[in-house]
Amino acid sequence: MVMRGQPGNRRRGGMRMGGFRAFVPHVPFDLVLCEPQNVFPRCRPSPDETAFTQALLKRNQDLSPTAQEQASVLALITKVNQVMDNMIVAPAMFEACQIEEIRQVGSHKKGTMMAGHNVADIVALLKTLPTKEAVNALASKVLDDLKESDAAEVLNMAINESGFEIASSDATVKVLITTIPPNFKKLDPELHLEAKVMQSHLGAIRHTRWFEENAFHSSIKVLIRLSRDLRNRFQGFRPLNPWIIDLLAHYAILNNPARQPLPINVAFRRCLQLLSAGFFLPGSVGITDPCESGTQRVHTVMTLEEQDQVCFTAQTLLRVLEHGGYKQVLGFEGNSSIATEMSVWEGVVVTPSEKAYEKPEKKDGEEEDAEGEGEDDVEGEVGDDMDTVDGQ
Amino acid sequence: MASGYFYNPSTGQYGAQPGAAAYQATTAYYNATAAPAAAAAAYDYTAVTPTYGTYGAAARPVADTGATATYVSPYTSSTGYTAQPAYSTHTTYSQPPSGGVSMYSNSATYNKPRGGAVGRGGNMYGSGTKHYQPASKPFQSSATFNSGGASKPYNAGANTSYNKQTGTNTQTPYEKAVLTAASSYIKQKNVPGSKPGVQSPVVGGSAGAGTSGKFQSYKPQYGQNKGLGQAPRVPKPQQMHYCEVCRISCAGPQTYKEHLEGQKHKKKEAAVKAGNANNATLGQNALRCELCDVTCTGQDAYNAHIRGSKHQKVVKLHTKLGKPIPTTQPTVVNPPTPAKTTTAVSAEPKPVKKVVSTPKITFVGGTKLTTTEAGPKEVKTEQDKMDTTPAAGAGGDAKEIAPLLPKEKEIAPVGEEYLEEVKNDEGKAISFLCKLCDCRFTDPNAKEMHMKGRRHRLQYKKKVNPDLQVETKPSLRQRKVQEEKLRRQLLLEEYWRRDAEHRWREEMSHCRVYEDDRWRYGMEMEYGAQAPFPGHGGGPMPIRRGQTYDDRHIMAKHAMIYPNEKELQAVQSIVTATEKALKLISDQLAEQDAPKEEPPKEEQAEEQEEGKLQIKKDIKVETESDVEEKDDNKADEKKEEEDLKPRALKGVMRVGVLAKGLVLHGCLDVELILLCGEKPNKSLLSRVAKLLPEKLATVTEEKYEMKLSVRDAAILLASNVEPKSCVKLTLTSPLMRTSTDEPEDKQATRAKEPSDLLDKQKCQDALAALRHAKWFQARASGLQSCVIVIRILRDLCDRVPTWKSLNPWALELLCEHAISSGGNNMTPGDALRRVFEALACGVLLPGGPGLLDPCEKEPTDAAGNLQQQEREEITASAQFALRLIAFRQIYKVLGMDPLPAPRFNRKLGANTRKRKADGSAPETEEAGKKEKKEGEVMETAATTA
Secondary structure, rough: OOOOOOOOHHHHHHOOOOOOOOOOOOOOOOOOOOOOHHHOOOOOOOOOHHHHHHHHHHHHHHHOHHHHHHHHHHHHHHHHHHHHHHHHHHHHHOOOOEEEEEEEHHHHHHHHOOOOOEEEEEEEEOOOEEEEEHHHHHHHHHHHHHHHHHOOOEEEEEEOOOOEEEEEOEEEEEEEEEEEHHHHOEEEEEEEOOHHHHHHHHHHHHHHHHHHOOOOOHHHHHHHHHHHHHHOOOOHHHHOOOOHHHHHHHHHHOOOOOOOOOOOHHHHHHHHHHHHHHHHOOOOOOOOOOOOOOOOOHHHHHHHHHHHHHHHHHHHHHHHHHOHHHHHHHHOOOOOHHHHHOEEEOOOOEEOOOOOOOOEEEEEEEEHOOOHHHHHHHHHHHOOOHHHHHOO | OOOOOOOOOOHHHHHHHHHHHHHHHHHHHHHHHHHHHHHHHHHHHHOOOOHHHHHHOOOHHHHHHHOHHHHHHHHHHOOOOOOOOHHHHHHOOOOHHHHHOOOOOOOHHHHHHHHHHHHHHHHHHHHHHOOOOOOOOOOOOOOHHHHOHHHHHHHHOOOOHHHHHHHHHOOOOOOOOHHHHHHHHHHHHHHHOOOOOOOOOOOOOOOHHHHHHHHHHHHHHHHHHHHHHHHOOOOOOOEEEEEOOOOOOOOOOHHHHHHHHHHHHHHHHHHHHHHHHHHHHHHOOEEOOOOOOEOOOOOHHHHHHHHHHHHHHHHHHHHHHHOOOOOOOOEEEEOOHHHHHHHHHHOOOOOOOOOOOOOOOOOOOOOOOOOOOOOOOOOOOHHHHOOOHHHHHHHEEEEOOOOOOEEEEEOOOOOOOEEEEEEEEOOOEEEEEEEOOOOOOOOOOHHHHHHHHHHHHHHHHHHHOOOOOOOOOOOOHHHHHHHHHHHHHHHHHHHHHHHHHHHHHHHHHHHOHHHHHOOOOOHHHHHHHOOOOOHHOOOOOOOOOOOOOOHHHHHHHHHHHOOHHHHHHHHHHHHHHHHHHHHHHHHHHHHOOOOOOOOHHHHHHHHHHHHHHHHHOOOOOHHHHHHHHHHHHHHHHHHHHHOOOOOOOOEEEEHHHHOOOOOEOOOEEEEEEEEEOOEEEHHHHHHHHHHHHHHHHHHHHOEEEEEEEOOOOEEEEOOOOOOEEEEEEEOOOOHHHHHHOOHHHHHHHOOOOOEOOHHHHHHHHHHHHHHHHHHHHHHHHOOOEEEEEEEEHHHHHHHHHHHHOOOOHHHHHHHHHHHHHHOOOOOOOHHHHHHHHHOOOOOOOOOOOOOOOOOOOOOOOOOOOOHHHHHHHHHHHHHHHHHHHOOHHHHHHEEEEOOOOOHHHHHHOHHHHHHHHHOOOOOOOOOHHHHHHHHHHHHHHHOOO
């Protein structure tokens, strides 16, 4: 089952030609998709979900940034944007590097920002080679220009490996540096920023564009916020990166027979159901990354262990949820121990699922090792908004 | 299939059907292929001429009478044979024996496929040829030759005897049979050229006086040969390598051999063997050039072919070989009235030009093709005027053949004004340009054809006159679809045939009683057509290629839990014995209850009709009760009308694992249901129980232990010998179900019933089991992988305590729901995983949909017996199992040891560790999705553009 057809290096690929059938991904069971056939007709009326829906909306409210937060982030990013725009318009003013274009990305741009995490991202595409010196020079230049325009504001600047960030008292703007694709060949790890990081910044541009085109529905944004909250609270969901969450939320809301957005309570449950049914397990068809060439299933960026972890966490939470524990799942009551410890709901003992994945014991145990740790494809891991990676 | 019926009216048919079907198939084959493909068959046989001696002596008696007419008659009487050419025997008779020889051997050729009806004669003659010389002396007379006297030697079957007879002709043995044939051909050609007396210029034989009269009568036939005769040629026995199938000659044995092995030739050969099948698709307009074996789609195309160089080449070659050239008159491939033609042929055997003999053809060994006879090349007398000489035919001045096809006439050339002549400098038209179709051609002949052509007409219709009628012809794709359909149908038939045979064998083995349909039970029809051991027909699925890791484990596990042959046998024997015994009991009870009256026939019919009614209702439970009520009413009416008491025992049904084919290894407890005419009571139960042992003794030698369980409304039968099987026979009646919601007055009548009724719940459970079996057969049995997965999960339920509480019916529903929603052709691995997925996403949990029982009127949860805690545990277990499967540990779920990897996997072991390095997208992996991706790319390309 497991990733038989995972891409090999050339050698292995060649061998594969021999006796292997083509990998046919398994399509996991999905109640919602089975609806038109009425595969599982309800034998009892569906329970009243208004309380659950209310709780979901309430939770979303709590998670959304306040107007003030939004305003301060917006103010800061507008300024940074302006400063950098000027540099594009008049490149002669600044010698260290040339900016091709700048783009806003990430949760602020997508409208999925979370409360208490006032970070906006902006990608600067350099025409010149992204040397570390150039980045430093750019950072100080931006800071200087900002201070010039408004001397009163206290701004901090920090340089990191992906670019630099400028922070005011209550907001942060991350400037992610990347370069135009032809430059990637010329990169020298000693002199320049890491190519992988910069690739991920390019990816972030694609993700943002896709999101704006496809996932503008508010339900999706609400569901993304709720899912990110789950991810933040439950350790088991950590492997889910923001891009996977975006795609999963989009899938859960919109990918149904009627092609109409599902109500949030149904979609939230569906998220857990999908994960429980092994949507992101090896062999499953999962979600194909719409922003990558070829057919890359987005969940393969997680290691097998992580896939197992995500799945069993979802399975436990789903059972808790179905036994009436929505408040605990949403974080109104209790703590994250429901995912890892035994709990009792109306007399029913819910035992947390255990991990099923076993590390292959020996090198020659060919059956197991076909599962391949190699699945942790770094590219996907860095693929997105830096804001959520650190800002928990 | 819950078909435990004593009397299965359709069983009798089972016996006959497979055989009949097969028989029909073969006859059909004969009809279809024999006639049109006679030529093809002929090839084979001539090739093996020397072996003719082996063909049975069966045939000759008719021919022995010796009269020409007799020779002809067997053929004409044979229906399928349009292959008349072989019977230009008339000509043959009038000629020196050598001619006859070749003819006969040829006719034998034709006959062979029909089972040697005339085979012997051909054979005799064939071997006889050796001894002939091209008649150097006048042939005595056809009378002599044909006389009864001649028949004797034939009968004797020895060449010598034939020699004796022909000895009067003072002929000396000839060296080579083939050569004889060749000469005979020459004669044949030459004879008609001379006077009716028939003399071969070469051989110089002249017919006797006695013969001439006879020959006269055949005169008309010679007439047609005139054309050939005009160019007498003495063929040298030249070394010629001629491929009969492709109608080409080869320069030497080497090239000939190569050609025979070539693809082109093989294709052609296959096509010839396939016979007319291809032509069927061509529609009525097809014309055929027999010489080149080319089918043309229309008159014009045919004319073009005749004029064409390829045809000329073949004509030349055939002339060189001394082979007969059929007229240029085309053969209509699918004549509109084929029946008429055949009758005409048989009514007056038309003289047909014969086609035999090549000058010494070298047959390169190793192939069985090559013959002198290409196919039914017939020239009809009435087409005399068409009798162009080969030269004429080849000369290209052959007049256009009048349209043979009615449809063709209608097509008038259109759009001439759009054809433009392109002239060269001298003003001579060098080519034509069709402005409609934007095409160009140089041949003036093509001009007209083009104007009549379909493409041109379509263009004309499109651009000029939309009213023009253009006949639609099936596109290539449609044709392909059609062929595919045909092929699939054949496969399906084959499948059904095998299936039927299989069932038949099974039926035959254990239920002769079924033939008797006096057993009165309304529902029996419902299951009538089904095999007694349904799911078991499938057995363990054959291991297919391309199995996944999961599939291999599941199939291995399945093989372990599937009952072995002995167990199946044991179950079958105990069930059959019980059924037979119950039938006897039923008869006896019926006699006791109504000693005088036998149920009249018509009532049986009525019962059967009721049965049909119930078939329709099938799984729709809502209607079921209505029907049952109707049933009830009808029964009541009958009672009034005929004062006939229904049988106490109406039938026995197989339910549960037995009906569903879910018997597992080591657990041979099966269930039968005995349906009673009235609500079953204790006395009936004990009556049956009393009679059962003695009846069992009459039908089987095996001893079964019987136990009566009034509490369960059942009788338990168990066998003592290994493997131990047990039958639980529950009494019930359809009336048990409707009693609650009956109108008042009826209830009043029911009140009179004896109070010792059997436990109502048990009886209703039995009825439910019956419905479940029906549902299962309708929905789950045919679903790929479904039965296998259910068996696997039943085993899981037995092994794992958590799963024990999940009842079998709920399990079956769950599996069917999950698997049927997963698309077609799920492998067992995928199917099992999907079932676990369905459970994992909370189908059983309180918030989930649950399992609605399709066999109950009220919405009922089939898994209603489960406590919340049990639901939670089963879900958790399924979730864990799902992940185990995903992480290649399915063996843990199945409770078995991991299977070693299949051998071809071995080599991989060394490399697989290295995968960490690779991050590129899997190419082979998601081929299916690639397409979609490509579509997207296209889309974006479109938008950017």
